[in-house]
Amino acid sequence: MxxxxxPYRTIWLNDDxxxxxxxxxxxxxHRFKIVKxxxxxDVAAGIRNMVVRGAPLIGASAGYGIALGMLxxxxxxxxxxxxxxxxxxxxxxxxxxxxxDRMQGTLLPLDPNDRATQAFTTAAKxxxxxxxxxxxxxxxxxxxxxxxxxxxxxxxxxxxxxxxxAGWLATVDWGTALAPIYKAFDAGxxxxxxxxxxxxxxxxxxxxxxxxxxxxxxxxVIVDNAGGHLMQQGYVDLCIVGSDRTTxxxxxCNKIGTYLKALAARDNQVPFYVALPLSxxxxxxxxxxxxxxxxxxxxxxxxxxxxxxxxxxxCDVRLTPERSAALNYAFDVTRRHLVTSLxxxxxxxxxxxxxxxxxxxxxxxxDL
Amino acid sequence: MxxxxxPYRTIWLNDDxxxxxxxxxxxxxHRFKIVKxxxxxDVAAGIRNMVVRGAPLIGASAGYGIALGMLxxxxxxxxxxxxxxxxxxxxxxxxxxxxxDRMQGTLLPLDPNDRATQAFTTAAKxxxxxxxxxxxxxxxxxxxxxxxxxxxxxxxxxxxxxxxxAGWLATVDWGTALAPIYKAFDAGxxxxxxxxxxxxxxxxxxxxxxxxxxxxxxxxVIVDNAGGHLMQQGYVDLCIVGSDRTTxxxxxCNKIGTYLKALAARDNQVPFYVALPLSxxxxxxxxxxxxxxxxxxxxxxxxxxxxxxxxxxxCDVRLTPERSAALNYAFDVTRRHLVTSLxxxxxxxxxxxxxxxxxxxxxxxxDL
Numbered sequence: 001m002x003x004x005x006x007p008y009r010t011i012w013l014n015d016d017x018x019x020x021x022x023x024x025x026x027x028x029x030h031r032f033k034i035v036k037x038x039x040x041x042d043v044a045a046g047i048r049n050m051v052v053r054g055a056p057l058i059g060a061s062a063g064y065g066i067a068l069g070m071l072x073x074x075x076x077x078x079x080x081x082x083x084x085x086x087x088x089x090x091x092x093x094x095x096x097x098x099x100x101d102r103m104q105g106t107l108l109p110l111d112p113n114d115r116a117t118q119a120f121t122t123a124a125k126x127x128x129x130x131x132x133x134x135x136x137x138x139x140x141x142x143x144x145x146x147x148x149x150x151x152x153x154x155x156x157x158x159x160x161x162x163x164x165x166a167g168w169l170a171t172v173d174w175g176t177a178l179a180p181i182y183k184a185f186d187a188g189x190x191x192x193x194x195x196x197x198x199x200x201x202x203x204x205x206x207x208x209x210x211x212x213x214x215x216x217x218x219x220x221v222i223v224d225n226a227g228g229h230l231m232q233q234g235y236v237d238l239c240i241v242g243s244d245r246t247t248x249x250x251x252x253c254n255k256i257g258t259y260l261k262a263l264a265a266r267d268n269q270v271p272f273y274v275a276l277p278l279s280x281x282x283x284x285x286x287x288x289x290x291x292x293x294x295x296x297x298x299x300x301x302x303x304x305x306x307x308x309x310x311x312x313x314x315c316d317v318r319l320t321p322e323r324s325a326a327l328n329y330a331f332d333v334t335r336r337h338l339v340t341s342l343x344x345x346x347x348x349x350x351x352x353x354x355x356x357x358x359x360x361x362x363x364x365x366x367d368l
Numbered sequence: 369m370x371x372x373x374x375p376y377r378t379i380w381l382n383d384d385x386x387x388x389x390x391x392x393x394x395x396x397x398h399r400f401k402i403v404k405x406x407x408x409x410d411v412a413a414g415i416r417n418m419v420v421r422g423a424p425l426i427g428a429s430a431g432y433g434i435a436l437g438m439l440x441x442x443x444x445x446x447x448x449x450x451x452x453x454x455x456x457x458x459x460x461x462x463x464x465x466x467x468x469d470r471m472q473g474t475l476l477p478l479d480p481n482d483r484a485t486q487a488f489t490t491a492a493k494x495x496x497x498x499x500x501x502x503x504x505x506x507x508x509x510x511x512x513x514x515x516x517x518x519x520x521x522x523x524x525x526x527x528x529x530x531x532x533x534a535g536w537l538a539t540v541d542w543g544t545a546l547a548p549i550y551k552a553f554d555a556g557x558x559x560x561x562x563x564x565x566x567x568x569x570x571x572x573x574x575x576x577x578x579x580x581x582x583x584x585x586x587x588x589v590i591v592d593n594a595g596g597h598l599m600q601q602g603y604v605d606l607c608i609v610g611s612d613r614t615t616x617x618x619x620x621c622n623k624i625g626t627y628l629k630a631l632a633a634r635d636n637q638v639p640f641y642v643a644l645p646l647s648x649x650x651x652x653x654x655x656x657x658x659x660x661x662x663x664x665x666x667x668x669x670x671x672x673x674x675x676x677x678x679x680x681x682x683c684d685v686r687l688t689p690e691r692s693a694a695l696n697y698a699f700d701v702t703r704r705h706l707v708t709s710l711x712x713x714x715x716x717x718x719x720x721x722x723x724x725x726x727x728x729x730x731x732x733x734x735d736l
Contacts, residue, residue: 029689195692197670199567199591202687209692221694223567223670224592225625229700232627232657257593259600263631289600302565302591305673307685317675317685319570321397324563324577326589332597 001168001175001182003032003214009173010057011064011127013120018071020064024051025169029210030308040069040082047089047096050201054170055244055280056130059095062086063123066103070116079107079115091295094245094282098368099126127172133277134174136345141180141240141275142187144341144348148237148271149189157190157218159237161227164198164255165207166242166275176242176275178208180343185217193219194230198255200301200328224257228264239265240343243276248360250336250351251288256329262338274334275343278363288333299326369536369550371400371582377541378425379432379495381488386439388432392419393537397578398676408437408450415457415464421571422538423612423648424498427463430454431491434471438484447475447483459663462613466647467494495540501645502542504713509548509608509643510555512709512716516605516639517557525558525586527605529595532566532623533575534610534643544643545610546576548711553585561587562598566623568669568696592625596632607633608711611644616728618704618719619656624697630706642702643711646731656701667694 001008011022014036024033026049035051037043043065046052052061069082083100090096106122107115148158166177174182185191193212198204205221212219222230230236239261245253252258252274265272285291303326304316320326336351346362349355369376379390388405394417395401403419405411411433414420420429437450451468458464474490475483516526534545542550552559561580566572573589580587590598598604607629613621620626620642633640653659671694672684688694704719714730717723 029692197567197687199565199593205688205692210689213689213691219692221670221688221692223624223696225567225623225628225700226695226697228627228631229624229662229697232700255593256591256597259596260593260628260632263596263635264628267631294597302589305675305685305687307673307687309683309685315677315683315685317673317677317683319565319673319675320573320589321578321581323581324397324573324587324589327594328591329594329597332593332600 001173001211001215009127010052010169011060011172013064013124017120020068022046022052022061023169025053025207026051027314029206030314037064037068039072040065040085043068044085044089047086054165055095056134056171056176056277058090059099059279060123060127060130060172062096062099063103063126066100066107067116067119067123070107070119074112074115076108079104091293094280098279102126130172130277131174133345134171134176134179137176137275137277137343138174138179138183140347141273141343142183144238144273144343145180145184145191146189152237157192159192159194159235161194161196161230161236161239161261162208163196163204163241163258163261165203167208167211169207169211170242176277177240178211180240180275181217182215185215191217193217194227194236195219195221196224196227196257196261197221198257199224202305203255227261231264231268231270236270238271238273240273240275243274243280244331245292246274246276246281246342247285247288247291248281248283248356249286249353250339250342250356252334252339253288253292253331254334256332259332259334262334266338271340272338273341273343274339278344278346278359278366278368281359281363283360283363288335292333294332295330297328297330299328302326302328369541369579369583377495378420378537379428379540381432381492388436390414390420390429391537393421393575394419395682397574398682405432405436407440408433408453411436412453412457415454422533423463424502424539424544424645426458427467428491428495428498428540430464430467431471431494434468434475435484435487435491438475438487442480442483444476447472462650463647470494498540498645499542501713502539502544502547505544505643505645505711506542506547506551508715509641509711510551512606512641512711513548513552513559514557520605525560526552527560527562527603529562529564529598529604529607529629530576531564531572531609531626531629533571535576535579537575537579538610544645545608546579548608548643549585550583553583559585561585562595562604563587563589564592564595564625564629565589566625567592570673571623595629599632599636599638604638606639606641608641608643611642611648612699613660614642614644614649614710615653615656615659616649616651616724617654617721618707618710618724620702620707621656621660621699622702624700627700627702630702634706639708640706641709641711641716642707646712646714646727646734646736649727649731651728651731656703660701662700663698665696665698667696670694670696
C-alpha cells in the first residue's frame with residue numbers, strides 16, 4: 001500500500017541479493033525508518049523485538065531468515081540452528097512454524113550448495129502468495145462491506161471497527177482485516193473506521209491509524225473501552241479483526257481484547273468478522289480456550305508507554321506506581337459462536353461445523 | 369485510608385478554619401502533593417481540572433466550595449454566584465447538584481452573617497455522612513467477598529476485578545467499589561485485585577493501584593483488554609465497580625469500558641457488583657441508554673498520555689499519528705440484567721423490580 005504516495009511492501013529482498021529490508025514498526029507512527037537485515041540473528045531479533053509483527057509477516061520474515069542463514073552456513077547443522085533460533089523468537093504465531101517447516105521441506109533434500117538460492121526463491125514465493133491471499137480476502141470482504149452499505153440505502157459511510165493491526169503492516173501487503181476496507185475504499189464505497197487503540201502496545205493507535213491515514217481512509221482512534229458504547233448507540237455497522245491462530249472448529253485467538261468486542265457485537269447484533277489466510281487455521285486443535293497457549297509478555301509493556309514529546313523526541317514514560325505489579329497476556333480466545341464468518345482467500349465461511357468442514361477441504365486441497 | 373502509614377481523608381478543613389486542603393489527584397501516582405483551597409474559584413477550578421474527581425468527593429468539595437464562597441460574600445447574590453460557578457464545573461456528576469442544593473436549603477433561610485459558619489458545619493456533615501455511607505457499603509460488600517472466599521474453601525486469595533477508581537480517592541474515605549476490599553483486607557480475608565488501567569485517563573493504573581499499594585493490598589495492573597481473558601480462565605471471582613449515575617431500574621452509568629467487563633462477567637458466570645451510595649441513583653429516569661447523556665471529553669485525552677520519565681520528570685507524550693482524529697466518550701451504560709447486585713449503604717439489592725422498589729423506599733425514607 002501507499003506511504004506518502006509511494007507503494008511499499010513490508011519486506012523485500014534488496015538488489016544486492018543478500019540483504020533484506022523491512023519497515024521498523026516499533027518506530028511508527030512517529031518515524032518511518034527502513035531496517036536492513038544481514039543475518040538470521042538480525043531476523044530473529046527483529047521478530048522478537050517486534051520490528052516486524054503480524055502472523056503473515058512473521059512467516060515471511062522467517063522464510064528470509066532461513067535464506068540469510070543459508071548464506072552463512074548451508075549445512076544441515078546450519079539449517080537446524082537457523083530453524084531453532086527463528087522458532088524461539090515468538091511463541092504463539094502458527095505461521096512461524098508453518099513457514100519454517102516449508103523451508104525445511106524444500107531445502108533439506110537439496111545439496112547444501114544449492115540451498116541459499118532456493119531459500120531466497122521460496123521466501124519470495126511465500127511473500128507473493130501472502131499478497132495474493134490477502135488480496136483475495138480483501139475482495140471477499142469488500143462484498144460484505146458493500147452489502148452493509150446497501151443496508152444503509154447507500155445513505156452514509158459504513159462504520160467499521162477493528163482491533164489491533166491486521167493491516168498491510170501485519171502482512172506483506174493489503175493486510176487481512178484491513179484488506180476488505182482498502183478494497184472497498186478503492187472501489188469508492190464510503191467507509192469510516194473506528195480504530196481501537198489496542199493497549200498495551202497500541203498497534204491500533206500507532207500502526208492501524210498510521211496506515212489508514214497514509215492511504216487516505218477516514219478513521220477515528222478510540223480507547224479500547226469505547227467500542228461497546230459505540231455499538232450500543234448504533235455507531236458500528238460491522239467489526240473486522242484478524243487472527244493469530246484459529247482452531248479447526250472456528251475458535252479465534254487474536255490480540256487481547258478481541259473477545260470483549262465480540263461479546264459487545266453479539267449483544268448489539270453487529271456482525272463480527274475475522275479475516276485470515278487459511279494458513280493460520282490450526283486443524284490439529286478444536287477447543288481454543290483449552291488448547292492455545294497464551295503468550296505472557298513483559299509487564300514493562302503495561303507499565304511503560306512510548307510516545308512523542310512536544311519537542312519531537314520519542315520517549316518512554318511510566319504510567320503506574322513504582323510498587324505495583326502488572327501482568328501482560330498478549331492474546332485471548334473468541335469462541336466460534338461469537339464469530340459471524342471467517343473471511344478467507346476462499347470466501348467467507350460461517351463458523352458452523354458444515355462450513356468449517358468445507359474450509360478444511362479447501363485447506364487440504366491447498367496442502368495447508 | 370493510609371498513605372505511607374499515615375491516615376488521610378481526601379479533603380479536610382485546616383486548623384485555620386478558613387482554608388480547605390485536598391490531595392492533588394492529577395499528580396498521582398508519581399507525586400503526593402497537598403493543595404490548599406482559599407476561594408470558591410479555587411474549588412471550581414479544582415473540580416474542573418480533576419484535582420479532585422469521583423462523584424462523592426465532587427459533592428463534598430462543592431460543599432466546602434460554598435463555605436469558602438460564604439467567607440468572601442455571604443449575600444444571596446454571593447451564594448448564587450458560588451452555586452453557579454460550582455455547578456458548571458463538571459457536567460455529569462449528579463452529586464454535585466445534590467450537594468449544592470443541600471447547601472442552598474440550609475443556608476438561604478439564614479441571616480447572611482451566620483451563613484459561613486453554618487456552611488462549614490454542613491460541608492463537614494456531608495463529608496462525615498459520606499464516610500459513614502462508604503463504610504456501610506464496605507461492610508455489606510465485605511460479606512460478599514467473604515462468601516467468595518468460603519466458596520474457594522478458604523484455599524486461596526479472592527480475586528477481584530475493578531475498573532476505574534471508585535476508591536477512597538473518589539470519596540472522602542473508604543471509597544465505594546474499593547470499600548469492601550479494604551474492609552475484607554483489614555478483616556484478614558486474603559484478597560488480590562486486578563486493576564483495569566482505565567484508558568484514557570488511566571485512573572486505575574494511577575489512582576487505584578496507588579491507593580491499594582499505599583494500604584498494602586495485593587494488586588496487579590492489567591490493560592482494559594485483559595479482563596475478558598482472565599474471567600474466561602477462572603482468574604476472577606467477582607467484579608466490583610462504582611457508578612456515576614444509576615437509573616431507578618438499575619441501569620448503571622460508569623466509566624467507559626464498564627459495560628464490556630459486565631458482558632464478560634455474564635459470559636463467564638462471574639458476579640458483577642456495583643457499589644454506590646443511594647445518592648447516586650437517579651429515580652427520575654428508567655432507561656439508562658436512552659436517558660443518560662454521555663459526556664464527550666477532549667480527544668487530547670486519547671491522543672496524549674501523561675507519565676514519568678526515567679529521569680523522574682512527569683511529561684505528556686502523543687500516541688497517535690498527527691493526522692488521525694480521536695473521539696472520547698467518558699462513560700457507558702451497563703444494563704440492569706448484567707448487574708448482579710447494587711451494594712449500597714442499606715445492603716446489597718438485586719437489580720430486579722421488586723428489590724429496586726425496596727431500595728427506592730429506603731431512599732425516600734432517607735429523603736434522597
